[in-house]
Amino acid sequence: MDKIRIRGGRPLNGTITVGGAKNAALPLMTASLLTDETLTLTNLPILADINTLCNLLLQHGVAIHMAGAGGDCAGRAVDFTARDITNTTAPYDLVRKMRASVLVLGPLLARCGEAKVSLPGGCAIGARPVDLHIKGLEAMGADIRIEAGYIVAKAPAGGLRGAEYVFPKVSVGATENLLMAATLAKGTTILVNAAREPEVSDLAECLVKMGAKITGIGSDRLVIEGVDRLHGARHMVVADRIETGTYAMAAAITGGRLDIMNTRLDLIKAAVKALAPAGVAFEEIDNGIRVSRANGELHGVDVMTEPFPGFPTDLQAQMMALMCTATGAAMITETIFENRFMHAPELTRMGARITVHGSSALVRGVERLTGAPVMATDLRASVSLVLAGLAAEGETMVNRVYHLDRGYERVEEKLAACGAEIERIHGSDE
Numbered sequence: 001m002d003k004i005r006i007r008g009g010r011p012l013n014g015t016i017t018v019g020g021a022k023n024a025a026l027p028l029m030t031a032s033l034l035t036d037e038t039l040t041l042t043n044l045p046i047l048a049d050i051n052t053l054c055n056l057l058l059q060h061g062v063a064i065h066m067a068g069a070g071g072d073c074a075g076r077a078v079d080f081t082a083r084d085i086t087n088t089t090a091p092y093d094l095v096r097k098m099r100a101s102v103l104v105l106g107p108l109l110a111r112c113g114e115a116k117v118s119l120p121g122g123c124a125i126g127a128r129p130v131d132l133h134i135k136g137l138e139a140m141g142a143d144i145r146i147e148a149g150y151i152v153a154k155a156p157a158g159g160l161r162g163a164e165y166v167f168p169k170v171s172v173g174a175t176e177n178l179l180m181a182a183t184l185a186k187g188t189t190i191l192v193n194a195a196r197e198p199e200v201s202d203l204a205e206c207l208v209k210m211g212a213k214i215t216g217i218g219s220d221r222l223v224i225e226g227v228d229r230l231h232g233a234r235h236m237v238v239a240d241r242i243e244t245g246t247y248a249m250a251a252a253i254t255g256g257r258l259d260i261m262n263t264r265l266d267l268i269k270a271a272v273k274a275l276a277p278a279g280v281a282f283e284e285i286d287n288g289i290r291v292s293r294a295n296g297e298l299h300g301v302d303v304m305t306e307p308f309p310g311f312p313t314d315l316q317a318q319m320m321a322l323m324c325t326a327t328g329a330a331m332i333t334e335t336i337f338e339n340r341f342m343h344a345p346e347l348t349r350m351g352a353r354i355t356v357h358g359s360s361a362l363v364r365g366v367e368r369l370t371g372a373p374v375m376a377t378d379l380r381a382s383v384s385l386v387l388a389g390l391a392a393e394g395e396t397m398v399n400r401v402y403h404l405d406r407g408y409e410r411v412e413e414k415l416a417a418c419g420a421e422i423e424r425i426h427g428s429d430e
């Protein structure tokens with residue numbers, strides 16, 4: 001397994017380019033199942049999760065080619081063509097590798113009238129149930145049974161029916177599954193208390209380009225009028241706001257200055273609302289954001305994660321790392337996932353003072369962190385350890401960086417280009 005070695009204490013200065021959002025690219029890729037024409041996605045990031053989903057789509061019969069050329073899906077612009085769906089089963093050995101694979105359920109049910117999708121199972125940060133996906137599709141007339149670890153779903157003879165579904169809690173994935181299913185349902189679907197994340201809106205905008213009839217995009221009430229079929233389209237994946245926020249915190253934690261390009265300030269409003277009082281300065285520049293410390297010092301601020309437009313849970317671990325060396329204390333409360341503080345004991349190994357009480361963690365700032373060998377446990381925890389390593393005195397070795405590769409493209413290269421002393425150590429696949 002690869003490791004990442006960092007020698008910290010150097011301010012980052014330079015330019016970092018942000019890729020397309022992993023959490024937008026994944027649902028956008030599954031939307032290709034809704035039409036027999038070609039969906040071309042541009043600004044597609046090169047990530048492990050993208051490749052995993054490509055493998056899943058290929059076994060459904062989706063043809064995947066570099067736009068304008070043949071080949072795999074490692075490029076930036078990729079054609080997805082589901083002319084004939086030859087298999088409606090998403091097997092455990094692929095789904096368990098990437099939970100978002102469950103997003104093929106709605107499209108397969110809508111296009112083919114059936115789907116057999118492995119239950120994704122939990123992951124490090126929580127149980128990750130899919131009951132809301134199932135209940136919403138049942139409201140649209142689907143007959144769904146759980147058999148031997150699989151979701152076995154069948155649409156009514158005439159296809160899925162439009163329905164009004166009120167989400168008992170906000171769910172990004174369930175909103176996306178139902179949104180895609182509703183585009184081809186008979187009649188109108190109203191999704192109430194729908195997720196408003198920019199990645200959901202990006203999916204909705206792509207579906208509209210494909211011929212879907214959707215109103216309320218960006219709100220928590222989506223109205224979808226089903227159509228008989230969707231056609232191909234070309235869509236650019238929205239910038240990754242989590243990558244943007246991560247690199248903003250990299251600038252802040254090292255006391256440097258970064259120009260973060262191919263992204264927008266409005267995508268990280270909630271993060272800015274928390275970081276500005278902490279002493280981080282943001283300036284909008286052409287096609288990006290300039291980030292540095294406002295006046296040298298960082299101050300502890302309290303943060304609570306919430307569904308969009310609140311503070312993103314996917315930036316919580318990075319914020320905790322930043323608060324470790326801030327003056328004063330910070331109370332960080334995680335309201336979305338039940339086990340998303342696994343970075344805390346690892347940061348403590350680096351000298352951080354963190355006390356976890358249930359869904360809250362109290363961080364008391366220290367003068368300086370010290371480098372140490374640490375273990376990545378999940379995607380965002382891994383990058384929070386990289387951030388801490390950039391600021392720490394001495395050497396930090398981050399183990400199990402396969403977690404990092406799920407959602408960050410060439411992170412060590414991007415940081416090294418801005419002055420970080422960071423390198424990847426390729427390990428055996430033990």
Ligand SMILES: CC(=O)N[C@H]1[C@@H](OP(=O)(O)OP(=O)(O)OC[C@H]2O[C@@H](n3ccc(=O)[nH]c3=O)[C@H](O)[C@@H]2O)O[C@H](CO)[C@@H](O)[C@@H]1O
Nearest residue numbers: 023100128129130131132133170171172173174314336337
């Ligand atoms: C690929 C992708 O887009 N992943 C994102 C997506 O995950 P994901 O779509 O899995 O997250 P959800 O928004 O669905 O989860 C929010 C909460 O609802 C719960 N829940 C979810 C579904 C369900 O059927 N039943 C249920 O109880 C979850 O356990 C969690 O506690 O949104 C999360 C919250 O913004 C982000 O952290 C993930 O990065």
Ligand SMILES: C=C(OP(=O)(O)O)C(=O)O
Nearest residue numbers: 023099100314379380407
């Ligand atoms: C939790 C995340 O992703 P996933 O839902 O794919 O696990 C994430 O992107 O932080």
